[in-house]
Amino acid sequence: MYYIGIDLGGTSIKVGIVSEEGEILIKTSSATPVKKGFEGVLVRIKELIDEVMIEKKIDKKNIAAVGIGIPGACSQEGFVYFASNLFWKKVPLAERLHEMTGLKVYVENDATVAAVGEYIKGVTKGKKNAIFLTLGTGVGGGFIINNKIYSGSHGIGAEVGHMVIGKNFYDCTCGNHGCLETFVSATALIKYCKKLLEENKESLVFHRVDGNLDNLTAKIIFDCARKGDSTALKVIDRMTHYLAIGLANLINLFDPEVIAIGGGVAEAGDVFIEKLREEVKKYIYVKDMNVTEIVLAELKNDAGIIGSGMYAKFNNSSSREIQNYAKMK
Amino acid sequence: MYYIGIDLGGTSIKVGIVSEEGEILIKTSSATPVKKGFEGVLVRIKELIDEVMIEKKIDKKNIAAVGIGIPGACSQEGFVYFASNLFWKKVPLAERLHEMTGLKVYVENDATVAAVGEYIKGVTKGKKNAIFLTLGTGVGGGFIINNKIYSGSHGIGAEVGHMVIGKNFYDCTCGNHGCLETFVSATALIKYCKKLLEENKESLVFHRVDGNLDNLTAKIIFDCARKGDSTALKVIDRMTHYLAIGLANLINLFDPEVIAIGGGVAEAGDVFIEKLREEVKKYIYVKDMNVTEIVLAELKNDAGIIGSGMYAKFNNSSSREIQNYAKMK
Numbered sequence: 001m002y003y004i005g006i007d008l009g010g011t012s013i014k015v016g017i018v019s020e021e022g023e024i025l026i027k028t029s030s031a032t033p034v035k036k037g038f039e040g041v042l043v044r045i046k047e048l049i050d051e052v053m054i055e056k057k058i059d060k061k062n063i064a065a066v067g068i069g070i071p072g073a074c075s076q077e078g079f080v081y082f083a084s085n086l087f088w089k090k091v092p093l094a095e096r097l098h099e100m101t102g103l104k105v106y107v108e109n110d111a112t113v114a115a116v117g118e119y120i121k122g123v124t125k126g127k128k129n130a131i132f133l134t135l136g137t138g139v140g141g142g143f144i145i146n147n148k149i150y151s152g153s154h155g156i157g158a159e160v161g162h163m164v165i166g167k168n169f170y171d172c173t174c175g176n177h178g179c180l181e182t183f184v185s186a187t188a189l190i191k192y193c194k195k196l197l198e199e200n201k202e203s204l205v206f207h208r209v210d211g212n213l214d215n216l217t218a219k220i221i222f223d224c225a226r227k228g229d230s231t232a233l234k235v236i237d238r239m240t241h242y243l244a245i246g247l248a249n250l251i252n253l254f255d256p257e258v259i260a261i262g263g264g265v266a267e268a269g270d271v272f273i274e275k276l277r278e279e280v281k282k283y284i285y286v287k288d289m290n291v292t293e294i295v296l297a298e299l300k301n302d303a304g305i306i307g308s309g310m311y312a313k314f315n316n317s318s319s320r321e322i323q324n325y326a327k328m329k
Numbered sequence: 330m331y332y333i334g335i336d337l338g339g340t341s342i343k344v345g346i347v348s349e350e351g352e353i354l355i356k357t358s359s360a361t362p363v364k365k366g367f368e369g370v371l372v373r374i375k376e377l378i379d380e381v382m383i384e385k386k387i388d389k390k391n392i393a394a395v396g397i398g399i400p401g402a403c404s405q406e407g408f409v410y411f412a413s414n415l416f417w418k419k420v421p422l423a424e425r426l427h428e429m430t431g432l433k434v435y436v437e438n439d440a441t442v443a444a445v446g447e448y449i450k451g452v453t454k455g456k457k458n459a460i461f462l463t464l465g466t467g468v469g470g471g472f473i474i475n476n477k478i479y480s481g482s483h484g485i486g487a488e489v490g491h492m493v494i495g496k497n498f499y500d501c502t503c504g505n506h507g508c509l510e511t512f513v514s515a516t517a518l519i520k521y522c523k524k525l526l527e528e529n530k531e532s533l534v535f536h537r538v539d540g541n542l543d544n545l546t547a548k549i550i551f552d553c554a555r556k557g558d559s560t561a562l563k564v565i566d567r568m569t570h571y572l573a574i575g576l577a578n579l580i581n582l583f584d585p586e587v588i589a590i591g592g593g594v595a596e597a598g599d600v601f602i603e604k605l606r607e608e609v610k611k612y613i614y615v616k617d618m619n620v621t622e623i624v625l626a627e628l629k630n631d632a633g634i635i636g637s638g639m640y641a642k643f644n645n646s647s648s649r650e651i652q653n654y655a656k657m658k
Contacts, residue, residue, distance in 0.1 A: 157584030
């Protein structure tokens with residue numbers, strides 16, 4: 001049997017067919033028609049599912065279930081409480097997509113399904129207690145605790161991005177102040193870099209955006225840091241410092257075997273991972289026991305499709321022991 | 330059968346005999362002879378165990394096991410990595426006490442055993458996901474996750490007191506800056522109150538300590554707050570604010586059914602619990618889902634003895650399903 005894995009974001013929808021072993025057979029994507037609302041997005045998802053099934057000549061009877069990772073919070077029944085980037089609030093995603101496709105549909109937070117992907121196929125494979133962080137536009141989290149997916153008593157846990165860790169120069173979109181997300185997301189890097197560039201226009205960064213700060217991306221900042229630009233380095237140093245505090249908090253609370261960092265920012269992980277590990281050492285409570293591995297995620301852009309496909313497989317199984325899947329080759 | 334429950338602190342050792350149902354049959358206590366070192370403390374513990382057994386005419390063959398809650402971190406085998414207030418580092422507590430008593434000995438962090446006590450006999454009874462916080466000289470934490478005790482992959486998790494949440498006017502004893510403990514422990518209340526009193530000697534607090542700030546305790550601050558003293562109220566407000574941020578962090582991460590607050594500071598919970606609940610609402614990420622109960626712990630001073638006794642029972646059982654004990658009357 002096969003699974004449909006869907007990575008639903010505010011910018012794009014990625015859909016793939018995933019094998020029992022977590023391999024992607026085919027994938028496609030499309031911009032997310034956010035403005036068309038919940039039903040409009042559903043229609044596009046259905047089109048993409050049809051597209052990959054037709055292309056691969058895989059019939060509905062060979063699809064065991066559909067998994068979707070969403071940028072928000074939902075119940076175990078696939079009722080979405082909210083997904084800010086999609087402007088969704090209280091929508092019955094699993095129910096509606098099941099009506100449209102006739103397939104079983106399982107919904108989870110996007111970072112949680114990516115954590116599942118990494119646990120089954122990636123860098124946290126089979127680790128009893130693992131935390132996955134995704135650093136992108138925002139910061140998401142997915143937890144594996146005692147070899148089980150953990151998203152809390154009501155499905156609203158693992159919101160690592162909204163852990164308050166300090167004072168910042170701007171508020172979080174959630175209304176709080178000092179959320180981890182406002183220090184270490186791509187958005188945070190851009191904001192802080194702009195702030196520094198207001199004072200110092202001599203930076204290489206300023207040249208790379210042709211003098212127009214609207215063109216600034218996290219990637220440009222990382223590129224400039226690699227070339228030794230002092231402004232860019234200052235931005236990365238600050239991010240590394242606060243990320244270390246965030247990871248130390250997670251270690252002091254969860255004491256996991258491993259923390260994996262994914263998302264766009266992690267793709268430039270070579271720039272900061274060593275320094276990050278050094279800084280975390282300083283902030284953990286039991287300094288003699290520096291035992292949590294800190295690693296970069298493996299599945300990159302495919303984490304969402306593989307993870308949601310595997311999440312569907314897991315939910316569709318009788319034993320619901322995710323542990324068994326981590327033993328697959 | 331019976332269990333010996335031991336609450337080992339930097340100031341006192343409390344020892345009791347606990348029934349299968351978690352009732353204390355007898356208890357005693359003594360100052361902790363910290364200066365006599367590890368072996369000296371062991372001797373005193375042994376004396377207290379003998380005392381309660383002789384007093385209750387309960388023979389060793391009727392004691393199934395011993396549980397100890399320690400102010401520090403340890404392995405599952407009862408090897409203590411460190412316990413700062415006792416000046417212990419890397420001592421084989423379970424092994425040595427077993428040699429001295431011939432009884433099976435189980436060791437856990439003091440807040441974790443108190444969490445076990447509350448889960449079996451107290452205010453978090455049978456809740457699938459529950460967090461216990463103890464606010465005393467420091468701040469400790471104990472987690473129940475999926476109806477199991479959770480202290481991490483290496484026994485060094487649940488260190489809630491050392492979650493960094495902001496900037497403070499002094500450093501934490503752990504070497505970090507901004508730990509929750511430096512905002513909400515009894516020590517933190519005293520430090521902040523002294524700071525305010527340097528500027529304003531008109532406070533009722535100043536009179537209550539007879540002008541000598543060395544006499545200041547958290548209890549005096551709470552008493553003065555109840556009488557409307559503005560300095561004391563300012564201290565409690567600040568504590569409540571930061572405690573709300575800390576609890577919101579825990580809710581955003583764990584999404585538990587309940588958070589229970591124990592320890593000395595919680596005994597004055599009537600002064601701040603309502604305001605705390607209101608503030609937490611403001612800081613949680615999913616504001617529509619204000620579903621985590623925030624309650625004061627029930628077992629008070631007996632939490633350590635009951636909790637460690639029940640921890641011993643749990644560890645000594647074949648199923649090790651703590652869930653079953655929470656069903657006891």
